[in-house]
Amino acid sequence: MATLRTYWERIQSSIWLTCGVLCLFFALVFWAITDKDDDVVEVVKAPETEVEIQIQPEKVAATTHLGALLDEVKPLENTTRLTASGNHEAEFRGTKFITDQAKNSTIELFRATEESVVKDFIQKQTDRSQLIYIRLSGENQHEQYVVLYGNYSNANTAKSALESFPIKLPVSLKPTIHSFSDYAEWVNDLGSDELGITGKIHEVRLLPAAVPRVVQVPVVKQQNSLNEDKVPADATTTTTVTRRDDSGNVVDVKKSHTEVPNTPSDHAE
Incomplete structure (x- = not known):
């Protein structure tokens, strides 16, 4: 049995060796058939910089409205509207009011560098319905508070109102007539009307009633x-x-x- 097993092992080894030799032979034949000495052609590519330089003038000429969207969609400016520190009176007005009333006229009473001066003046008045005040500030404008009286459709109406001005002012103060547009460049605040500070005073009248x-x-x-x-x-x-x-x-x-x-x-x- 041992002799028979060794004989079959030799036959199996011979078969594997014969298959290996045949595979190597066919590989050599395939390589000999496909191997050819072809010439290698070198491809020369033009530099990209030359191409860009040639078409760059065409790109610029085609975009004549470069940056035109800046006029349609303006960049955000975080400093467009400001709120001055401190508590303002209900008569304080800002950019929106000045813009809406730009064509109208008003009477400027006086200017002060401290808001407390303006507050004291307004609080002493019995009728505050026609009084407002604004804050002027800017690059070439030092901070000032301007007290205004009335809102008139034109300058002639404001002059007529100035002749019968009801508030008594010191002799040193000379009221002048201005247009609201004169202050538009220097007003950059949120008014009390925009912040919801109305300051309306309601009067309650009690009538006598008969009590049984x-x-x-x-x-x-x-x-x-x-x-x-x-x-x-x-x-x-x-x-x-x-x-x-x-x-x-x-x-x-x-x-x-x-x-x-x-x-x-x-x-x-």
């Missing part, structure tokens, strides 16, 4: 023979309501009677 006066008659009590409290059978309660007008005169008198029931005593013998 109630007069009650006490119940008369009698003592019986057993020293017990007993209400008489005909005891009643009278209520009188008197109405008077604003001058105190009697307008109407109403009387009502209420009978008090007599409960028999439980201690009667």
Whole structure:
């Protein structure tokens, strides 16, 4: 059995060796057939810089409106609207008000560098409906607070209002007429009207009203023979309501009677 097994192993080894030799032979034949000495052609590519230089003038000429979108969609400016520090009065106005009323005229009363001066002046006035004030600031403008009076459609109307000006000012202050557009360049704030600070004062008027006066008659009590409290059978309660007008005169008198029931005593013998 050992001799037979060794014989089959030799045959198997011979078969594998023969297959390997045949594969190598076919590989050499395939290589000999496909191997040819072809000439290698060198491809020369033009530099990219020369091509770009040639078409760059055409690109610039085609975009004549380069940057035109900046006019349609303006870049955001975080400093467009500001809010000055501190608490303003309800009469403080900003950019929106000045822009909306740019064609109208007003009367400038005075200017001050401190807002507290303007606040004190406005708070002392009994009628503040026509008073407003704005803040001027900018690159070439030092900070100032301007007190304005009225909002008129034109300068002639403002002059007529100035002739009958109701507020008494010191002799040193000379009111002048200006257009709201004169302040547009230096106003860059949010007004109290935009911030929801209206400052409207509501007046409550109380009218006198007649209050009825109630007069009650006490119940008369009698003592019986057993020293017990007993209400008489005909005891009643009278209520009188008197109405008077604003001058105190009697307008109407109403009387009502209420009978008090007599409960028999439980201690009667």
